[in-house]
Amino acid sequence: MKNFNVRLLALALLALGAWGCQPAPGESGSAAASEAPVLDTAQYKKQGMDIALTTFGVLSGQLKQAMQAGGVAHAATYCNTAAYPLVDSMSVVYGAQIRRVSQKLRNPADAPNEREAAMLAAYHERKAAGGKLGPEVRQLENGEVAFYAPILTQELCLKCHGDLGGALAESDYETIKTLYPEDEAIGYAAGDLRGMWSITFPAPGTKQ
Numbered sequence: 001m002k003n004f005n006v007r008l009l010a011l012a013l014l015a016l017g018a019w020g021c022q023p024a025p026g027e028s029g030s031a032a033a034s035e036a037p038v039l040d041t042a043q044y045k046k047q048g049m050d051i052a053l054t055t056f057g058v059l060s061g062q063l064k065q066a067m068q069a070g071g072v073a074h075a076a077t078y079c080n081t082a083a084y085p086l087v088d089s090m091s092v093v094y095g096a097q098i099r100r101v102s103q104k105l106r107n108p109a110d111a112p113n114e115r116e117a118a119m120l121a122a123y124h125e126r127k128a129a130g131g132k133l134g135p136e137v138r139q140l141e142n143g144e145v146a147f148y149a150p151i152l153t154q155e156l157c158l159k160c161h162g163d164l165g166g167a168l169a170e171s172d173y174e175t176i177k178t179l180y181p182e183d184e185a186i187g188y189a190a191g192d193l194r195g196m197w198s199i200t201f202p203a204p205g206t207k208q
Ligand code: HEC
Pocket: 060, 063, 067, 072, 073, 075, 076, 077, 079, 080, 081, 083, 084, 100, 101, 102, 104, 105, 106, 107, 108, 110, 151, 152, 153, 154, 156, 157, 158, 159, 160, 161, 185, 194, 195, 196
């Protein structure tokens, strides 16, 4: 029922032409738009949110368990080996490429590509201007469908991403630094924009 309402609301917004923000540069696809079937944006938005929330749930569940079992340093080490395979396995389950990207990286493999960087910058600008951040869907030039959603920092995250010497203990950060010598992902406060989900679906009508 809740999902149904969300879809209805999204459809209503579409009908009003009040949809989302400007397309990222080079992604408007306006030339092809007249021939291509209309993208079911609401459907992709729902699917993307489902995937992001499920992946987040699995990741943070594992993280909490690891923190309880062996403290922050142990959990960071666990995250170092488990986060990637876990997200990758979710990609296989859903038949979509799932990534987490950020402007301040812990794992260099999470660096945004050009289109991700453009959307991430737009989220940061909107946040700085006090705007609301929500999921966005874009069709790429190759037909694939990109889903984006903001990742906000929560209280729980600060033990590994907060202020050094504050929520993030110096001794825990030593462990993190040995795993990620170029880490930049600290100094966050609760509510800050930590990064963004980037989920890429195959072009509609194609199989992976
Ligand atoms: C126990 C320590 C720990 C906690 C708590 C933690 N993280 Fe992380 N975080 C990490 C590690 C380690 C990585 C790198 C994972 C990897 O190598 O794939 C990471 C990576 C990330 C990334 C990917 C981008 C990047 O910088 O590589 C995001 C986004 C992120 N964390 C958000 C969060 C959020 C949001 C929370 C709270 C809900 C959180 N983290 C809590 C340790 C932690």
